[in-house]
Amino acid sequence: MSQEAEQLERLRTEVWAAVMEIVSQACEELDIDASTQFQTSLAEVVFKQALSLGQDLEGFARHAKRKTVNLDDVRMMCRRNSGLRRAIEQFITQLQDSSE
Structure with a gap:
């Protein structure tokens, strides 16, 4: 596995952990349950949206002839x-x- 792929997997793991923690806290506060399938689906959507957002931000910076967002x-x-x-x-x- 390439270094970039490993880094992406670590990032995915961190996003998933953060989403799971937020869902757990929300469920506790609201006294509801969330299925594992819901939690993993939500974590994946958040991860993919973050990747898309990052690409868009990099594109805006490139368009402005900058290397930094x-x-x-x-x-x-x-x-x-x-x-x-x-x-x-x-x-x-x-x-x-x-x-x-």
Whole structure:
């Protein structure tokens, strides 16, 4: 297995673990159960969406003739989702305020 493939598998494992933990906490708070099939399906969707998002962000940076993704790329990524854009802008503001 190549180094890139190993890294991708480690990332998948970490995403799956994080999703499983979040689902477990939500189930506990809501006093509900989630099947293993639901949890693994959700983890896979989150992982694939993260990969797609990363590719889009890299594409925006490349289009701007940059090698590094920045906040402008993140803003561009959520331009068609006003709720997500507001949440991202609030998060960016909090980051900037905390770093001052």
